[in-house]
Structures are given as structure tokens and as C-alpha cells.
Amino acid sequence: xxxxxxxxxxxxxxxxSIDILSREPLRDSTIALCDTDEKKLKTVxxxxxxxxxxxxxxxxxxxxxxxxxxxxxANFVVISVAIGGPAYYDKPYEFEMGIPRKYGIVxxxxxxxxxxxxxxxxxxxxELMAMVKDINRLAPNATIVNYTNPMAxxxxxxxxxxxxxxxxxxxxxxxxxxxxxxxxxxxxEETGHWVAGINHMAWFLEFTHNGKDAYPRLxxxxxxxxxFAGNRVRFEIMQNFGYFVTxxxxxxxxxxxxYQHEQEIMKPMVMNSDAIKGRRQSWFEDMGVKAxxxxxxxxxxxxxxxxxxxxxxxxxxxxxxxxxxxxxxxISNLPQGCCVEVPCLTDNMGIHPCEIGDLPPQCAAMCRxxxxxxxxxxxxxxxxxxxxxxxxxxxDPSVGAVLSLKQIRKMFDEMWKAEGNLLAYYxxxxxKTA
Numbered sequence: 257x258x259x260x261x262x263x264x265x266x267x268x269x270x271x272x273s274i275d276i277l278s279r280e281p282l283r284d285s286t287i288a289l290c291d292t293d294e295k296k297l298k299t300v301x302x303x304x305x306x307x308x309x310x311x312x313x314x315x316x317x318x319x320x321x322x323x324x325x326x327x328x329x330a331n332f333v334v335i336s337v338a339i340g341g342p343a344y345y346d347k348p349y350e351f352e353m354g355i356p357r358k359y360g361i362v363x364x365x366x367x368x369x370x371x372x373x374x375x376x377x378x379x380x381x382x383e384l385m386a387m388v389k390d391i392n393r394l395a396p397n398a399t400i401v402n403y404t405n406p407m408a409x410x411x412x413x414x415x416x417x418x419x420x421x422x423x424x425x426x427x428x429x430x431x432x433x434x435x436x437x438x439x440x441x442x443x444x445e446e447t448g449h450w451v452a453g454i455n456h457m458a459w460f461l462e463f464t465h466n467g468k469d470a471y472p473r474l475x476x477x478x479x480x481x482x483x484f485a486g487n488r489v490r491f492e493i494m495q496n497f498g499y500f501v502t503x504x505x506x507x508x509x510x511x512x513x514x515y516q517h518e519q520e521i522m523k524p525m526v527m528n529s530d531a532i533k534g535r536r537q538s539w540f541e542d543m544g545v546k547a548x549x550x551x552x553x554x555x556x557x558x559x560x561x562x563x564x565x566x567x568x569x570x571x572x573x574x575x576x577x578x579x580x581x582x583x584x585x586x587i588s589n590l591p592q593g594c595c596v597e598v599p600c601l602t603d604n605m606g607i608h609p610c611e612i613g614d615l616p617p618q619c620a621a622m623c624r625x626x627x628x629x630x631x632x633x634x635x636x637x638x639x640x641x642x643x644x645x646x647x648x649x650x651x652d653p654s655v656g657a658v659l660s661l662k663q664i665r666k667m668f669d670e671m672w673k674a675e676g677n678l679l680a681y682y683x684x685x686x687x688k689t690a
Contacts, residue, residue: 257285257570260330260395262323262387263337264289265296267539268403268560271550272334273304275563277315278555281571282563288326289319297321303551310553323390330395332566335387335414336403339380340678343367343405351674352376353526359667360658362522364506367405368456369629371655374636374648375671377409381637382681384410388417399569399607401425401562402580407455408626411580412595412634423565423607424580424595426455428502430559431542436463436500439483440473450599452587452612455580456503457511457626458597459619461612463500474500489515497618502597511626513657565602572604581609588613589620594627625653640682642672 259276261269269289276282287304291297301319308315320326327333340348344367352372353363366372384404391398400422404410411424429451437444442465450462463470477483478491489505493512501508506525509515515522540550544559557563561577568575576599583596586609590596599610615623632648635641649655650664659667672679 257282257332257566258288258330259285259332259334259566260288260290260323260326260398261334261336262290263335263404264300264319265291265293266336266338266343268334268336269300270303271540271543271545271558272560272562273300273317274307274555275557275560276566277304277307277311277313278557279563279567281567284314286316286318288330289317290321290323290326291319292321294321307553307555311555323387324394327390327394330391330398332401332562333391333395333398334401334403334562335384337380337383338404339383340675348375348379348675348678351671355667355671355674356655357526359663360516361655361667362516362519362526363510363654364522364525365510368408368503368507368510369406369626369654370510370652371649371667371671373406373409374629374633374645374652375675377406377413377633378636378645378682379675379678380404380406380410381413381634384414385417385637388414392417392419396420399423399565401565403562406630406633407580408595408597409630409633409637411455412582412630413637415582415595416634416638421606422581423600424455424597425561425577426580426597427543427558427560428456429458429578429597430544430561432460432500432502433463434544435487436460436470436474437465439477440465440470442470451502451578452596452598453502453615453619454590454595454623454626454630455597456507457623458502458578459499459615460502461499461615488521497616497622499616499619510654512622513653516654516657565607568602569604569606574601574603576601579607579609581607584609586611587615587620589615589617590623591627591631594631636682642682645672645682 304317352375353366356371363372398420402424407424414422433449437447448464451458453459484491489509494500540547549556564575579600580597583594601608629648629652632644636645
């Protein structure tokens, strides 16, 4: 098996490589690392070599800064990239956080929807389209595994361009389900869940303990002031709308309009460039790996789905996971053709998303408000349409909760100017539009 990791200099490069090597049926794989940052690439390559040698594995690791040199005949292509600058600090990320904040919009992370998420998509989408063109040509039998945010919009764009299967992966479901088990003081292996919606806004439609509905216990736990304070937004959403959502309180606060009016909640959660190391450690914890084990040569496996999918497709031992796929009759009260996150089964015949039917209508309504933004941002990328990009920002729930259209236009134009050559891909419209 050959796995290409594009963006190998990110935390995913080393982490997913270890996950692959930890699985017996995959230990003779070729891991091909690719990153435009040669220094980071050499560091990850050397680390994976140390792990292979320390564990006496038959695997092979190669690397190159040019993806076309490693893509040929890949079975899996993992994409985890930050286009234009570091993912969560420095420029252009600071433009995407700071300019909206100047206009009164507080984003806590800015990588999903909102003004920040839309502009991240605008600068990321064109490069991913170029990647897919190379994958279609050089790896026609591959499966693309996307970890790049904004997950829903990027996975949607990839699906529009790809001749090969695409799955978007996140660790929200794994991490949240373990949190919920803790809230009801139950062993994780005794709990069960059924989760669907969109990435970062999927809903625990069922949460059980030993086969019995555990939601009453979860509601009871949420009435403990200390428990509630530790996850305020998600508990408040559950108490008002009936279901627990997959993403964290800082994330969820961005996707709905209400918290823009509660600055005392938002401002302490705002990410800045002062805590990069701490966030990296937290990120490893979120993946299910202790920060102290992050650079270990031992084969410590995370709870990321990617390596399990690869094993299932290689061995025909089925696996269930949650993934982002296109809505083809999967969730009936969300738009057809949008990107949804649903339970999937995988085996040697590929990835098989599960049909959900209707979401609870209040949950579907919140998802649709974000899908409207996603659809227009995807249109902006695919059609090089600046007007659609403006529409995406203007229709975002958190933006509309604070600003008038005149203010949104001014903010949008300022952000567009700040991104400069990162948006050179977009040509002017031929007709007069917004």
C-alpha cells in the first residue's frame, strides 16, 4: 500500500504515519511525505525513519517537495494543508480574525464558516483544485482523505473536481463521544452514539449507555453549574434545542448568531498567536494522544479514522466511522448535493455512507444556515466569483447578527485587499454584480 501525505509538515504528517505503522496489516506500506516547507519535511521524514527503525518495520518512507514526484500509483492521498501561511497564527490568518473583530465580529477560531472561514476557503480552494488535477492524472485508483479546513467547503470543492472517491475526516465525533461518557460517569466502551449533520455541526441523534437512552442523564449533568460552565455553549444549545452538537464551545459559538451579543463569553475564547505550543499539545490530546507521547518512537495510535479506513479497505474487515460526504439522499431535510457528515461503513468495496432520513427540524435549520454560506463560498471558488464570496459572508449568521450590509461590504473589501496575491486566482465578473 502506498499512502501520500500532502502537507506532511503539519501535525497530521507524523501522527497519521504512526497510526498507519501501528496497524499490523499496513506495516509494509510506503509512506510518501510531501510539503513545500523543506525544513519541516526533513524533520518529519527523519522522525518516521526513526520510528520504523526502532520498531524493526518493513515500511518505507520517501519524501519530496513536489507532489507530482510522489503521487504516482498512490492508494490513498491524505491532504492536510495550510495555504498562504500558518494555519492558526501570522498572516493571513490574523487578517481573517482581526479585520472582522475591528467591525465587532468576534471569531474564536475562524476555520469553518464566518468571514474567516469564507476567506480561508477562497485562498485554499484553488490550490486544492490543482492538487486534485494531479491526483486524477497520477493516482487514478486512489482515495482522497481530506483533513483540511474548512472541512465542509473544502471537501465539497474536492468532490466537484475529483475523479476518485473523497472522504473528509475530523475528530469531533470521537472526542465528543468520550466527553459525553465522562459527563454521565460511564465507561466509554459501554456507550453508543448515532451522529449526523454537517462537519462541526453534527448532532448526537442517539446517545446510549448499555443500550438505554442516556440523554436524561446528560441533561441532569448539564444542570450542575460547574459542568455547565465548562462547556456552556454546547450545553445551552442542548437545553434549548434538545440535542448535543459535535464541536467545542469555542467552535459552536461562531456558527450561530446568539453569542455575538454575549462578548463576555466570546472574548476569553478568542485564539491568538501567543499560545501556539499549548494549542499543539491540546490538539494532540484532542486526537486521543497524550502530548507527552506525541514524539515517541513507540507505536501509539490516535483515534483518527484514517488508518482504520485504510486497514478496512485493505483487509475487508469492515469499520464504521463518521465522515464528510456529499448529500446524495442521505439527510432528507438538508439540500441535495451539499456536504454532510454521517456514519459510514467501509470495506474493500469502498466507503458506504448511511442514510439518515430527517434530522430534527430545529437541528436541520441550524445546519441549513451554515450550508447557505458553504454553498456560496464553493460557488465563489469554482466559478472565480467574487460576488458569490461577498454573498457568503453577508449571509453568515454571526456576521448578519452584528453588521448592516453597508458595513459588511466595507469589511469584505478590506479583507479582500489584505489577502492580496492570495486571491489573484479570481477574475473580475464580466457583468455588473454585487
